[in-house]
Amino acid sequence: xxxxxxxxxxxxxxxxxxxxxxxxxxxxxxxxxxxxxxxxxxxxxxxxxxxxxxxxxxxxxxxxxxxxxxxxxxxxxxxxxxxxxxxxxxxxxxxxxxxxxxxxxxxxxxxxxxxxxxxxxxxxxxxxxxxxxxxxxxxxxxxxxxxxxxxxxxxxxxxxxxxxxxxxxxxxxxxxxxxxxxxxxxxxxxxxxxxxxxxxxxxxxxxxxxxxxxxxxxxxxxxxxxxxxxxxxxxxxxxxxxxxxxxxxxxxxxxxxxxxxxxxxxxxxxxxxxxxxxxxxxxxxxxxxxxxxxxxxxxxxxxxxxxxxxxxxxxxxxxxxxxxxxxxxxxxxxxxxxxxxxxxxxxxxxxxxxxxxxxxxxxxxxxxxxxxxxxxxxxxxxxxxxxxxxxxxxxxxxxxxxxxxxxxxxxxxxxxxxxxxxxxxxxxxxxxxxxxxxxxxxxxxxxxxxxxxxxxxxxxxxxxxxxxxxxxxxxxxxxxxxxxxxx
Amino acid sequence: xxxxxxxxxxxxxxxxxxxxxxxxxxxxxxxxxxxxxxxxxxxxxxxxxxxxxxxxxxxxxxxxxxxxxxxxxxxxxxxxxxxxxxxxxxxxxxxxxxxxxxxxxxxxxxxxxxxxxxxxxxxxxxxxxxxxxxxxxxxxxxxxxxxxxxxxxxxxxxxxxxxxxxxxxxxxxxxxxxxxxxxxxxxxxxxxxxxxxxxxxxxxxxxxxxxxxxxxxxxxxxxxxxxxxxxxxxxxxxxxxxxxxxxxxxxxxxxxxxxxxxxxxxxxxxxxxxxxxxxxxxxxxxxxxxxxxxxxxxxxxxxxxxxxxxxxxxxxxxxxxxxxxxxxxxxxxxxxxxxxxxxxxxxxxxxxxxxxxxxxxxxxxxxxxxxxxxxxxxxxxxxxxxxxxxxxxxxxxxxxxxxxxxxxxxxxxxxxxxxxxxxxxxxxxxxxxxxxxxxxxx
Numbered sequence: 001x002x003x004x005x006x007x008x009x010x011x012x013x014x015x016x017x018x019x020x021x022x023x024x025x026x027x028x029x030x031x032x033x034x035x036x037x038x039x040x041x042x043x044x045x046x047x048x049x050x051x052x053x054x055x056x057x058x059x060x061x062x063x064x065x066x067x068x069x070x071x072x073x074x075x076x077x078x079x080x081x082x083x084x085x086x087x088x089x090x091x092x093x094x095x096x097x098x099x100x101x102x103x104x105x106x107x108x109x110x111x112x113x114x115x116x117x118x119x120x121x122x123x124x125x126x127x128x129x130x131x132x133x134x135x136x137x138x139x140x141x142x143x144x145x146x147x148x149x150x151x152x153x154x155x156x157x158x159x160x161x162x163x164x165x166x167x168x169x170x171x172x173x174x175x176x177x178x179x180x181x182x183x184x185x186x187x188x189x190x191x192x193x194x195x196x197x198x199x200x201x202x203x204x205x206x207x208x209x210x211x212x213x214x215x216x217x218x219x220x221x222x223x224x225x226x227x228x229x230x231x232x233x234x235x236x237x238x239x240x241x242x243x244x245x246x247x248x249x250x251x252x253x254x255x256x257x258x259x260x261x262x263x264x265x266x267x268x269x270x271x272x273x274x275x276x277x278x279x280x281x282x283x284x285x286x287x288x289x290x291x292x293x294x295x296x297x298x299x300x301x302x303x304x305x306x307x308x309x310x311x312x313x314x315x316x317x318x319x320x321x322x323x324x325x326x327x328x329x330x331x332x333x334x335x336x337x338x339x340x341x342x343x344x345x346x347x348x349x350x351x352x353x354x355x356x357x358x359x360x361x362x363x364x365x366x367x368x369x370x371x372x373x374x375x376x377x378x379x380x381x382x383x384x385x386x387x388x389x390x391x392x393x394x395x396x397x398x399x400x401x402x403x404x405x406x407x408x409x410x411x412x413x414x415x416x417x418x419x420x421x422x423x424x425x426x427x428x429x430x431x432x433x434x435x436x437x438x439x440x441x442x443x444x445x446x447x448x449x450x451x452x453x454x455x456x457x458x459x460x461x462x463x464x465x466x467x468x469x470x471x472x473x474x475x476x477x478x479x480x481x482x483x484x485x486x487x
Numbered sequence: 488x489x490x491x492x493x494x495x496x497x498x499x500x501x502x503x504x505x506x507x508x509x510x511x512x513x514x515x516x517x518x519x520x521x522x523x524x525x526x527x528x529x530x531x532x533x534x535x536x537x538x539x540x541x542x543x544x545x546x547x548x549x550x551x552x553x554x555x556x557x558x559x560x561x562x563x564x565x566x567x568x569x570x571x572x573x574x575x576x577x578x579x580x581x582x583x584x585x586x587x588x589x590x591x592x593x594x595x596x597x598x599x600x601x602x603x604x605x606x607x608x609x610x611x612x613x614x615x616x617x618x619x620x621x622x623x624x625x626x627x628x629x630x631x632x633x634x635x636x637x638x639x640x641x642x643x644x645x646x647x648x649x650x651x652x653x654x655x656x657x658x659x660x661x662x663x664x665x666x667x668x669x670x671x672x673x674x675x676x677x678x679x680x681x682x683x684x685x686x687x688x689x690x691x692x693x694x695x696x697x698x699x700x701x702x703x704x705x706x707x708x709x710x711x712x713x714x715x716x717x718x719x720x721x722x723x724x725x726x727x728x729x730x731x732x733x734x735x736x737x738x739x740x741x742x743x744x745x746x747x748x749x750x751x752x753x754x755x756x757x758x759x760x761x762x763x764x765x766x767x768x769x770x771x772x773x774x775x776x777x778x779x780x781x782x783x784x785x786x787x788x789x790x791x792x793x794x795x796x797x798x799x800x801x802x803x804x805x806x807x808x809x810x811x812x813x814x815x816x817x818x819x820x821x822x823x824x825x826x827x828x829x830x831x832x833x834x835x836x837x838x839x840x841x842x843x844x845x846x847x848x849x850x851x852x853x854x855x856x857x858x859x860x861x862x863x864x865x866x867x868x869x870x871x872x873x874x875x876x877x878x879x880x881x882x883x884x885x886x887x888x889x890x891x892x893x894x895x896x897x898x899x900x901x902x903x904x905x906x907x908x909x910x911x912x913x914x915x916x917x918x919x920x921x922x923x924x925x926x927x928x929x
Contacts, residue, residue, distance in 0.1 A: 019590060021592075023792070027792070028791065028792050028793060029792050029793040030592060030596075030792060030793070030794070031596065033596070033599070033600060033603075034600050034831055035600075035603065039835075040834065040835050040836070041835070042835040042836055042839055044733075044734060044839055046734060046842075046843050046846065047843070047846060047847065047850075048705065048734070048846060048870055049870075051707075051736075052705055052706075052707060052735065052736060052870065053734055053735060053736065054733075054734065054735065054736055054737040054740070055737075057607070057608075057733055057835045057838070057839055058607060058835065059604065059607060059830065059831075059834060059835040059838065060600075060831050060834065061834035061835060061836070062831055062832075062834070064567075064569055064832065067569060067573075067828070067831055067832055068569060068572075068573060070831075071573040071576070071579075071597070071828065072573070072576065073593075074579075074592075074593030074594070074596055074597055075573075075576040075578040075579050075593050076578065076593065077591075077592040077593040077596075078578040078579060078582055078590070078591055078592065078593030078594050079578065079582060079587075079590035079591060080577050080578045080579065080580070080581035080582035081577075081581035081582070082577040082578070082581050083577075083578060083581075086583065088583055088586075091583055093583060094493065095493050095581075096580070096581055097493065097536075099536050099539065099540055101575060101580075102540070103540060103543050103544070103547075105571065106544065106547060108547045108548060108550045108552070109547055109758075109759075110563075110756045110757045110758050110759070111550055111553075111555070111757055111759055112555045112557040112561065112563065112757045112759070112760075112896065113561060113757070113759050113760030114557050114559060114561075114896075114898055115553065115555065115557065115896050116887070116888075116891060116896070118551075118891075119550065119551035119553055119891060119896065120550055120551075120759075121549040121550065121551075122546050122547040122548060122549035122550035123547070123550055123759055125546045125549055126543065126546050126547065129546070133529065133531060136529040136530070136531075137529060139525070148619040148620065148623070148819075149619065149815070149816065149817040149818070150816065150817055151804070151814040151815055151816045151817065152619060152623075154814065155659075155814060159659060159662070162662075182805075182816075183803075183804040183805035183806070183807075183808050183811070183816075184804050184805075184814050184816050186804065186808035186809040186811075187804035187807075187808060187809060187811040187813065187814035188814040189809065190663070190809040190810070190811075190814075191630075191660075191663050191813070191814050192662065192663045193662065193663025193664065194663070196808075196809045233518070234517075234518045234519050236518070236520055238520075238523060239520075239522060239523065262519075264525065264529075265517055265519060265524065265525055266519050266523050266524055266525050267525045270523050270525060271523045279817075281817065285493070287580045287581050287821070288581070288582065288583045288584070288817070289579075289580055289582075289820055289821025289822075289824075290579055290580075290582045290583070290584070290585070290591075290594040290598075290820040290821055290824065291583070291584040291585070291594075291616070291617075291781065291817065291818055291820030291821075292617070292817040292818040292819050292820050292821065292822075293619075293761070293817070293818070293819045293820075293821060293822060294817035296817075310655070329659065330655045330656075330658060330659055331622065331652055331655030331656045331658075331659065332623075332656060332659060333619060333620060333622060333623065333652075333656065333760075334560070334561075334620045334621055334622030334623070334650070334652035334653055334656060334760065334762065335561065335620070335652055335759070335760025335761075335762070336759060336760050337760075337761075338619075338761050339758055339759035339760060339761045340758050340759075340761050341761070343543070346543065347539055347540075347543050349531060350531070350534055350539045350542055350543065351492065351533065351534055351536060351539040352491055352492070352531075352533055353531045353532050353533025353534065354528050354529050354530070354531050354532075354533070355489050355490065355533055356489065356490060356491040356492065356533050357491075357529070357531070359489075359490030359491045359494060360491045360493075360494060362490075362513040362514075363490070363491065363494040363496055363513075365513065365516045365517065366496075366501065366504055366505070366508075366513050366516060367504075369508045369510075369516050370504040370507055370508055373507050373508055374507075383516070383518045385516070385517065385518070401587065402587075402589065405587060405589055405590055410583075410587065410590065411587060413586070416805075430491060430493070430494040431493050431494060431495070432495075433495040433496065433500065434496070434500045434503065434504055457789070459589050459590075462589040462590050463589070463590065463592050463593075464588070464589045464592050464788040464790075464792065464794040465589065465788035465789030465790045465792075465794075466589065466788060466789045467588045467589060467786050467787070467788050467789075467794045467795075467796045468786045468787050468788070469786070469796060469798070471786050471787065472784040472785070472786035472796050472798040473784070473798050473799055473800075473801075476775065476782075476784050476798060476799060477784055477785040477786075478599075478602055478606075478612075478613055478614075478770075478782055478783070478784050478785075478798075479599070479602050479603040479606040479612070479613075479614070480599070480600070480603040481603060481606050481607070481612075482612075482785075483785055483793075
């Protein structure tokens with residue numbers, strides 16, 4: 001029996017959804033691979049001596065119409081923000097304004113990075129404006145745009161902290177990170193050569209200041225925090241925390257993943273943070289692109305400016321130039337980062353202005369709180385801001401999420417943070433209307449009301465049925481060549 | 488006060504939602520202590536879409552309209568319209584990392600196809616679905632070498648001519664490890680194999696070479712570098728780019744364990760250094776457990792149809808945390824999609840032809856410049872790919888500045904050396920460029 005025939009009863013209050021799927025006549029696969037549609041092997045002839053060249057090359061050889069149809073079909077088997085609500089907690093899946101794509105497609109935006117500064121005043125000017133906007137929004141004195149993603153921003157920020165300590169003749173060995181933090185924080189600290197000290201939360205879901213006191217020492221290079229935290233709670237003790245970290249000579253690092261909650265209402269710099277990164281692909285509406293590219297600019301206080309990556313853009317009397325900060329950490333990207341992403345972020349900020357930015361955080365927090373009121377799952381921690389973490393209770397959160405797929409919505413982030421059992425971490429963002437939030441709530445509630453058998457067999461209306469993760473990992477087939485070898 | 492143009496709430500909806508929550512204002516939802524509230528202004532005026540476009544376009548117009556003959560690791564090839572239109576389909580560009588594979592089969596399959604193309608081009612068994620750029624991919628290769636139990640050395644050997652951006656990033660990636668970076672000499676642009684042989688021993692963790700080199704030369708005898716690394720249990724990492732892979736010696740056949748480099752030469756254009764980091768490696772178990780970045784694998788769904796999913800995720804930061812193989816999370820997936828589309832649109836014939844044209848254009852252009860008084864090209868007595876270094880009698884910086892005044896951009900790479908890169912994107916301007924060079928070199 002196919003999945004379609006096994007469908008559970010329709011829920012009258014939920015949207016009816018059917019994702020397009022293209023099933024090959026063989027029946028054992030969806031849209032065939034490009035290689036299965038026709039490959040060609042060419043013998044490589046060249047003016048170069050034979051021993052400098054490869055012998056042959058085998059690749060797909062689709063005509064342009066075939067290519068267009070292939071990728072169009074693939075796109076129809078893919079769910080994006082424009083397909084429906086995408087309340088993936090911690091990811092801030094906003095609508096990506098179209099006009100920013102048009103700007104990124106301009107010929108004068110696509111210049112080579114090795115051009116002279118005098119010939120790139122436009123690009124340098126936009127970068128400088130964006131540095132200024134981000135500095136103002138975060139309450140930071142200087143900003144670098146070089147890091148190509150949030151994790152790269154973390155790495156940059158921690159290297160800045162490390163260089164700062166080294167410049168003070170101070171070798172420190174530890175970075176403190178709350179247990180509920182993003183996985184990248186831990187990986188970043190390790191990559192920079194630090195030992196990670198994991199910090200438990202208190203019963204209210206916030207930083208346990210007693211545990212922090214115990215963890216802090218002369219070895220503390222930095223404390224990495226996000227605020228609001230991953231439960232959506234504002235760390236009300238943030239000023240005390242900042243003082244504690246600064247008292248031992250440590251650096252307070254702000255993970256910008258949740259900045260959308262604070263736009264125009266509070267600034268990390270004012271709370272005592274010394275370094276922060278911004279996720280422009282979250283807060284500033286640049287598209288996530290199926291996993292990237294993003295951009296992870298880093299802001300610092302005046303004291304840390306001299307450690308920023310090389311080069312840094314600054315204004316002159318007549319225009320803009322780049323320079324190497326005095327104690328620069330050097331490079332974190334081969335050139336100047338993900339420029340076209342930065343360009344889109346600049347355009348978004350310009351479009352919204354002060355009032356639009358403040359309204360974005362207001363509506364993001366309003367939407368999260370409204371949605372939370374409409375759903376049946378328990379939400380153990382509050383008051384939350386732009387996101388909340390519900391518990392699927394007796395259900396497996398991953399199964400509940402699969403069931404939600406059947407109602408034409410993307411489910412929340414699941415099973416994380418672990419402080420909430422069977423977590424459903426939900427962030428609707430400001431872009432959803434009341435009507436959409438009601439449909440989203442209906443999907444939550446339909447999943448909540450589903451029995452175990454139903455959710456374990458979900459989804460049934462998506463392009464593909466439940467995918468076997470175990471077999472994918474046990475027997476890795478990572479290319480069409482690996483599939484061929486199997487046959 | 489106007490709000491966000493992308494928040495759809497009417498005043499009455501907002502009121503209804505606040506009522507449902509049981510508060511009387513949006514402000515009441517913020518649990519922020521007074522002492523850290525920000526009630527100032529940024530001074531950013533909201534603009535209409537038209538005005539916002541005009542403002543950005545007007546600033547961009549301050550970029551000079553130059554014809555670029557620039558490369559050195561980052562290239563401008565013509566991107567077919569079909570790539571732009573298909574990659575911009577909103578289901579692709581507005582989607583997230585494929586944590587729910589049942590609704591993300593399209594992107595997963597496209598990335599699986601991208602990985603497969605790299606497997607074919609490199610001859611290696613495994614390719615990930617992207618790193619940020621060539622420089623960070625090189626950094627990841629070095630830390631991979633450190634994690635491998637089969638490698639006990641700590642010295643990373645790189646060519647003395649390594650691109651400064653790549654070297655800078657590599658230095659930072661190894662800063663938290665026991666690795667040290669050393670250079671080995673080059674001879675006439677290519678690896679000085681005798682000198683390298685002297686430097687490689689049991690303390691070596693990785694040997695890095697590039698083909699083509701940053702000076703545009705094509706390496707000869709890379710297999711001996713592969714053998715050398717192999718004899719001393721060091722990782723051999725080869726840097727290259729997606730076009731060169733179609734023509735030059737297959738990395739696996741010269742003993743490369745890892746391939747890194749730039750993928751955005753296809754699919755993206757110059758984009759001010761915005762790139763795509765290639766990463767491929769051997770597929771034995773030890774490497775498979777240690778490879779950085781996202782991997783898409785084939786599996787089956789509940790209808791027993793082949794389906795795709797992110798796999799081997801226990802290597803990654805969201806599960807393994809401080810023991811992850813890398814901190815990478817957001818990557819360059821959408822650029823990889825574009826690159827795969829561009830490769831598919833060229834097909835094997837088109838890709839090999841593009842690579843062959845890259846050899847021909849460099850040779851012919853060097854030949855034309857060499858005929859001019861005051862220029863000798865190419866400097867290196869080697870085969871070239873896409874670009875070459877020319878010696879100029881005048882100071883190179885002055886030549887580059889004079890050419891810029893004529894509307895052309897070249898690299899000044901030495902006191903009397905300029906570097907020139909030719910692709911189909913600037914070939915139509917060659918006659919004017921050569922004429923301009925002949926004027927300014929006198």
